[in-house]
Amino acid sequence: MNLRILFVSSEAYPLIKTGGLGDVAGSLPCALLDLQLDVRLIMPAYATAVGQLGDTKILAQFSEGTDTVTLREGQLPDSPLKVWLVDAPGYFDRPGNPYLNSNGQPWADNAARFALFSRIVTRLALNQAGLNWAPDIVHCNDWQTGLIPALLALSAQRPASVFTIHNLAYQGLFPAHNLQQLGLPASWWSHHILEFHEQLSFIKGGLVFADRINTVSPGYAREIQTAEFGNGLEGLLRHRSAVLSGILNGIDTEEWNPATDPLLEKHYDANNLSGKHANKQALQTALGLPQKPGTPLLGLVSRLVTQKGIDIILDAIPSLVKLPLQLALLGSGDQTLETRLTTLARQYPNKLAVSIGYDETLAHRIEAGADMYLMPSRFEPCGLNQMYSLRYGTVPIVRNVGGLADTVTDTSAKTLAKGTANGFIINTDDSLALLKTIKRALRRYRDKAQWQQLQTTGMQQDFSWRNSAQEYLSLYRQAQQANPNPVSNAK
Ligand code: ADP
Numbered sequence: 187m188n189l190r191i192l193f194v195s196s197e198a199y200p201l202i203k204t205g206g207l208g209d210v211a212g213s214l215p216c217a218l219l220d221l222q223l224d225v226r227l228i229m230p231a232y233a234t235a236v237g238q239l240g241d242t243k244i245l246a247q248f249s250e251g252t253d254t255v256t257l258r259e260g261q262l263p264d265s266p267l268k269v270w271l272v273d274a275p276g277y278f279d280r281p282g283n284p285y286l287n288s289n290g291q292p293w294a295d296n297a298a299r300f301a302l303f304s305r306i307v308t309r310l311a312l313n314q315a316g317l318n319w320a321p322d323i324v325h326c327n328d329w330q331t332g333l334i335p336a337l338l339a340l341s342a343q344r345p346a347s348v349f350t351i352h353n354l355a356y357q358g359l360f361p362a363h364n365l366q367q368l369g370l371p372a373s374w375w376s377h378h379i380l381e382f383h384e385q386l387s388f389i390k391g392g393l394v395f396a397d398r399i400n401t402v403s404p405g406y407a408r409e410i411q412t413a414e415f416g417n418g419l420e421g422l423l424r425h426r427s428a429v430l431s432g433i434l435n436g437i438d439t440e441e442w443n444p445a446t447d448p449l450l451e452k453h454y455d456a457n458n459l460s461g462k463h464a465n466k467q468a469l470q471t472a473l474g475l476p477q478k479p480g481t482p483l484l485g486l487v488s489r490l491v492t493q494k495g496i497d498i499i500l501d502a503i504p505s506l507v508k509l510p511l512q513l514a515l516l517g518s519g520d521q522t523l524e525t526r527l528t529t530l531a532r533q534y535p536n537k538l539a540v541s542i543g544y545d546e547t548l549a550h551r552i553e554a555g556a557d558m559y560l561m562p563s564r565f566e567p568c569g570l571n572q573m574y575s576l577r578y579g580t581v582p583i584v585r586n587v588g589g590l591a592d593t594v595t596d597t598s599a600k601t602l603a604k605g606t607a608n609g610f611i612i613n614t615d616d617s618l619a620l621l622k623t624i625k626r627a628l629r630r631y632r633d634k635a636q637w638q639q640l641q642t643t644g645m646q647q648d649f650s651w652r653n654s655a656q657e658y659l660s661l662y663r664q665a666q667q668a669n670p671n672p673v674s675n676a677k
């Protein structure tokens with residue numbers, strides 16, 4: 187019998203996306219369908235997501251406390267994947283970002299919003315909503331879904347749970363009084379369960395109770411068990427190391443394909459890179475940078491937060507602008523970083539183009555038009571942009587952390603000879619190291635044949651979900667075996 191998977195996420199591309207979790211939730215479930223699993227994606231019915239989904243049908247309607255909740259079913263655009271939306275208007279029917287208000291602050295009722303979502307998912311997972319469909323596995327992602335494995339553990343008969351950490355820095359921490367307000371068991375107030383330094387931690391629900399925990403690269407799975415990357419949870423993660431693993435994210439190779447991408451000026455592939463020049467020219471024109479085909483153009487598309495090392499780039503800009511290069515940066519986030527970037531862009535208009543905002547089209551055009559891609563993250567659970575860059579022949583310059591170190595091989599005489607070199611690695615998080623590595627890349631760029639070797643090595647790598655989806659299937663089987671009392675299923 188095909189495994190039934192309830193894939194739970196707080197965002198999914200193309201319905202709503204703030205970062206890589208959206209990309210993963212919009213593509214991994216589809217790869218699981220290709221493995222013949224019976225998958226449903228469930229997420230909150232944010233106004234934007236409902237708008238994108240188009241026609242939906244009502245599957246169920248029920249009360250949860252004093253709230254009436256409607257479960258809607260639709261289909262992910264251009265895919266056979268069924269999407270379930272948890273429609274609780276007071277909680278999710280709001281414009282804009284799923285987590286933040288228009289001032290960039292977390293919505294004041296986030297604890298209540300994601301606790302309600304978790305309760306509904308748990309109810310569906312226990313086959314208590316009259317749907318006659320009970321999953322074998324509930325696959326939870328990040329803190330917004332952390333309470334689900336904990337709530338499931340309250341039932342003697344339950345599906346197995348898997349919890350994926352996409353970013354341990356975001357933990358869903360709330361003031362202590364929320365425990366009672368959300369009607370959670372008083373016994374959970376213990377540092378062995380949901381308490382974290384006198385706050386209520388949603389992510390700990392996943393880390394303490396899930397049958398299997400994984401993160402999105404093998405490197406980050408090792409790193410989070412250390413004090414440097416563990417955000418205070420390294421002890422718990424070491425304690426659970428027997429059920430903790432890393433599975434590298436894949437990418438949507440149709441959405442991100444330079445040979446077919448409808449957003450590009452000209453298509454190209456690993457056998458014929460000539461089309462890349464037209465994309466560079468179009469990008470320089472669009473961003474108001476001087477038309478210089480021979481000058482290396484460095485791109486970046488990112489949330490503007492400390493994680494991504496944007497401040498390290500900012501510190502390096504006065505030196506970078508003295509080098510023969512141009513920079514094209516797209517991002518939004520921290521307002522101080524946004525202001526510093528736009529100020530510098532005004533100061534160096536021939537060198538630096540900064541676009542503040544969220545722009546899917548420009549993101550594709552930067553990946554295609556740039557020669558190199560900058561990603562000096564302080565930590566990176568996986569990172570998708572370096573993989574998009576590799577696929578687009580845009581050589582990545584990255585920190586040696588997490589998924590970046592797992593996907594990028596530094597260029598040296600040895601790795602060039604072996605044919606594995608595909609990018610450049612920065613060894614520490616400071617602007618001097620960044621600058622040195624960029625200079626090293628610029629020297630290599632002058633040797634056209636060698637540069638093309640780097641490009642084609644990256645373009646020929648397989649970053650599709652095929653292998654990783656298989657690894658998730660093995661993880662599901664392990665979780666299932668660890669679960670002694672599955673819910674009886676109407677199969
Ligand atoms: P993270 O999830 O930590 O933000 P990832 O590299 O996993 O980092 O994924 C980020 C995703 O969000 C990529 O698809 C990237 O292109 C996209 N993205 C980030 N910022 C922007 C932006 N300002 N405009 C368009 N896309 C963006």
Ligand code: GLC
Nearest residue numbers: 206207352402566567568569
């Ligand atoms: C997180 C991480 C990023 C990862 C993404 C998808 O947002 O910061 O490294 O690629 O999740 O798993």
